[in-house]
Amino acid sequence: MPEHSILQRAHFEQLLGALKTRGYRVIGPTVRDGAIVYDDLNSTDDLPVGWTDEQEGGTYRLKRRGDAALFGYVVGPHSWKRFLHPPAVRLWQANRTGKNIQIEEEKHAAPKMAFLGVRACELHAISIQDKVFLGGSFVDPLYKARREGAFLVAVNCGQAGNTCFCASMNAGPKADFGFDLALTEIIEGSEHYFLAEAGTPLGEEILQELEHRPAENIEVEKAGSIHEKTAQQMGRTVDTTGxxxxxxxxxxxxxxxxxxxxxxxxSNCTMVCPTCFCTTVEDVTDLKGDHAERWQKWDSCxxxxxxxxxxxxxxxxxxxxxxxxxxxxxxxxxxxxxxSGCVGCGRCITWCPVAIxxxxxxxxxxxxxxxxxxxxxxxxxxxxxxxxx
Amino acid sequence: METLERILAEHPFSRDLQKPYAELLVGCAANVRFEAGEFLFREGDEANQFYLIRQGIVSVEIFAGPSGQTTITTMGEGEVLGWSWLFPPYRWKFDARAVELTRAIALDGKCLRAKCEADHDLGYELLKRFALMVEQRLDATRLQLLNVYESHA
Amino acid sequence: MNLMPENEVMPAAPHPMAPLPFRVQRVRRETRDTFTLELQSANGAGRPSFLAGQFNMVYVFGAGEVPMSITGDPADQDTIIHTTRSVGMVSQAICKLKSGDMVGLRGPFGTPWPVEEAAGKDVVVVAGGIGLAPLRPVVYQLLADRAKFGKVVLIYGTRTPADILYQKELAKWRSRLDFRVAVTVDRAPAAWRGSVGVVTTLIPKVSFDPQRTVAMVCGPEVMMRFVARELEARGVEKNRIYISMERNMKCAVGFCGHCQLGPQFICKDGAVFRYDRIRPLLGIREL
Structure with a gap:
């Protein structure tokens, strides 16, 4: 059985600090434009503290919670593909001198990114995109660089949304692989802490840098019952037999x-889907016609x-x-x-303007x-x- | 020298005809030969026979005014040319011209028409063969109209 | 000027979307709207080896990139040859290239024609229109190793005699006694002395043993559908018929998703498919 630790809410900021000290750009949930989106986090204050989301077919609303949970929502319109497989990427530039063309591959940034608050369904989505870009005879080196530089902090869902069906897709609600650290947020009266589990040596190393203590059995059981309750709450189901x-x-x-x-x-469903990977290429030139660029951009079927x-x-x-x-x-x-290419996150249902x-x-x-x-x-x-x- | 009987027995059109019908066909058959450029028949002429091509190429053409002759299809060894003899007013609707030296068996359609009327079993047998041929040629013509070399999806 | 933050690293492998420089040696007009392009590597690296049936992505500076089947001889070690029709914006730009111009090239990609599998069997190659281009490398290979195969037949259909590709070469092939070349057109002026009729009508007429034949078919989808049907009617097994599919392709390496046909990615699972495997998908409209 994996070791579990307890990380107090009061010490949560240390996690962001440890990641930043190691050179990570910390990205996580934050409230913007009436939704919980993924963006750079400066501190724990940027998290959607005390917010939750209400979702239904074609409907998404933020609401105040009765507590100060950091991760008391489900998922928003963004997914991590925005960072691992960005909406627009320049692949190369070319310059023309006379009859010669010089093609220069993009000197691509592979910033170390730490994703804070990755849901179980999203871990599955990332592993699905891994197969697309890394698992075939051709490898996307830009995706590979971003992926290898990413540190994943999973946060298990404490509740399921009305459009959620990860349980049907065997993609949640509990993170069972693919994370460096996995957290379960527990709030009981004045108690507010996280049950933490390391999934990689690096995750373990970072956990060791934070103030923590070994978890009691009862705390592990409490987290377990949260996972179970969430699994029971799924707003949608799919029978995937055959x-x-x-x-x-x-x-x-x-x-x-x-x-x-x-x-x-x-095409909303394809944009919000965490596994949809289709792109188009755009070849553009400057007005003089001596400089050209190729961009890869999200596309939709x-x-x-x-x-x-x-x-x-x-x-x-x-x-x-x-x-x-x-x-x-x-x-x-x-x-x-x-x-399957579906992880049951429900985004395509929530963000469909006509609630398909x-x-x-x-x-x-x-x-x-x-x-x-x-x-x-x-x-x-x-x-x-x-x-x- | 090959006998008409033998030639008919080997041609795909008449290959497996019952013996009495095959004999009957031999009675209406004649060996014919056309030099390159020679017409087998012309549009508007009376259609009194059809041809089992043994060798050569025949083009079926339509005279389309200023643009001249347009070839609709070409036919060669093993194929059958002409079915206008089967249907009133028994006149050819197109021209047929030998593109190169062509040898064929001409079958007297006028004579066969009468025999088919008298013996419907024979008529059914021959019509079945012609109907299949017409179907195949209609299919081919449809594809030709489609321009299958440039269309997509 | 260095805009890169310190923690950036260069990707280890070259990006499969980055083209290599090639120089146009020659552009030859084949027909009213098709052109043949001869390319040579411009960075001294030589040309990548390819198998008959594979394709490259050709980039024209300022215009964009399109997939083009390779139509040269796999045994020719330095030249890459493509034939293209001037239809889209990029193809039009390709047709306007002059000798000495530079293009970008990625490839080769895709599955090959089953030339190896055809050893010891009769080979029927059926092409429609510009579909002869991706099959020409097959013909080169069959003729180079002629004794390895049984009867070798090329059946080729085009709209008019003016649309026939590689006319000189066809004439040369036609003069060989060990290679049957049958050409047909849909429409012809009176001067045409060859066959008139759609390409399917030639299939029952040419001599080959359907029981021991491998057929390779390339042309628009509708043509291939009818040709395959006719080959089957003649007795060629579905699993001995191969066709080459076309769909929108942006990346050629399975990343962009555009070329999907059901579960197949045309760029990496094809473009050459065994007919029995792809046939169920051809029946579904707008797939």
Whole structure:
């Protein structure tokens, strides 16, 4: 059983200090523009102290909590891909002199970043993006540098949101791998402390630099019951049994037309999704035409340009784009990378302007699976007289 | 020298005909030969026969005014040319011209028409073969219209 | 001036998105709108070796980057040859390149045609339009090692005689007794003495043993679909037919996500696919 320590809230600032002393840029949750976003933290005061978020399909609201919890919310519109796989990255620059072109690879910054408050679902999301950028025959060296320089402080969720379903995706709510340090925030009356667990030698080293004491069994149990309670609170669920085959077999399901009638193809879901990795490249030149740059920018499978080949877009309808997104996330991702592309964080539901809910879409498709439907029809035609009920 | 019987028995069109029908076909068949540039038939002419091509290339053309001849399709060894003899008003709708020296078996359609009327089994057998051919040629023409070499997705 | 903070490090490996410099040796016009480009390495590193069927990403300064299949001879050690149609903005810029101009090149990428697997078998190569370009390296290899294969057939269809690529080379190939070359066009002026009809109509007419044939097909998707169907009708097994797919490609290394077709990334799982593996996906519209 891993060693657990107790870190008092009063000493929490020491964690930020220890990270900064080691040269880390500390990034974590903070309140901005009516949401909890990830940004640079100067001190514990920048954390969303006493704030929580209320989420529903198409709805996100900040609310005051009755206590001074530092991590008493679920997840906001940002995810860590913003830092590991930034929205816009210059890949190289080129200069032209006469007939010669000199291409210079970007001297890329790989700042040491410490992420404070990484949720279990987000740890899973990071490991999923690792497979995309590091796990194949080609490696993205910029991602690799950022990833290797990152120190992850996980904070287990003390509550689940209405759009959460990480438990269904086996991606939470308790951080079980991939962290340097994992914390569970415990508030009881005037007591406010963190149960801490190191996941790496570096995490252990940093923990040792903080004022802490070994945890009592009862404290470990308390944290355990928080994790259990959170798992029970999931606002959404998905039955993932045979989901790949289910979606592959239902590519022509009428439900896609139904979603398409609601979907605005705004691409919000892909922007907030912590695993969506698609990018486009933009080649730009200055006005003189002697200097060119290539930028990699987040892209979305919901745009018409995304699938453009000479002659038109392969996916010209919204129906085909939503189907691409959802079947990629939940089905073809499994063939491509060996796991689901969904971690159940619920962001795509919360931030969809028309509250499209993929858990609901899966449920409807499962209930009206084309395969069972055609089987039922055969039975009807065959006049076997069996009553399905 | 090859007999007509043998040639018909080997041509894909008539390969597996029942013996009585094959014999009947031989009775309506004649060996023909066209030099390069020679017309097998021209648009508007009476359509009284069809051709089982044994060798060479025949182009089916339409005269399209100032742009001249436009070739719709070409046919070669093992193929069948002409079905206008089957349907009123029994006139050719296109030109057919030998692109190079062409050898074929000409079958008397006028004679076969009468025999098909008299023996519907024979008629069914021949129409089945022609219907398949028409279907294949219609499919090919559809693809030709599509411009499959430039279209996408 | 050093804007880099102290803790920055250079990535160890070169970024797979960074092109290498190549110099245009020659640009040849093939047809009204297609051009062939001969490139040589401009940094003394020589050209990377490639397999028939692979592609490069070609960058034109100021215009952008596009995937282009490699159409040269894999045995030619210094030249990289591409043929492209002047359609998009980048391809148009490529077609305007002059000898001595510099371009950026990344690659080669993608899966090869199954030339090795075809040893001892009949080989049927079916191309449509510019689809002959990625298949030309296959022809070079088949002819270079002709005794290794059974019958070798090239079936090639284009819109008009003016759209036929590599005409001189085709004439040379046609004169060989050990290589059957059948060309057909959709429309032809009276002077055309060859075949008229869509490419599928040639499949039943040429001689090969379908039971021991490997077929490699390249052209627009719709053409490949019908060609594969005709090959199957002739008796060629689905798992002996290979086709080359096209989708939007931005990175060619599996990062950008654009070229997905169901679970497949065309850039790294293809572009050459075994037909039986890709066929279920071709039936789904707008996939």
């Amino acid at each position: 989901i790949k085959d289910l979606l592959y077999a239902n590519m022509e399901h009428p439900r896609w037309d139904d979603v398409a009638s609601r979907c605005l193809a705004c 919901f745009t018409a340009d995304f699938s453009y080949i000479h002659g038109g877009s392969v996916r010209s309808s919204t129906k085909s784009r939503y189907r691409q997104w959802m079947t990629h996330k939940l089905a073809s991702w499994i063939d491509q990378f060996g796991s 809910d993929l858990t609901e879409e899966v449920r409807v498709i499962r209930a009206t699976d084309i395969r069972t439907k055609s089987m039922a029809k055969e039975t009807d035609d065959g006049n076997t007289g069996t009553n399905p009920r």
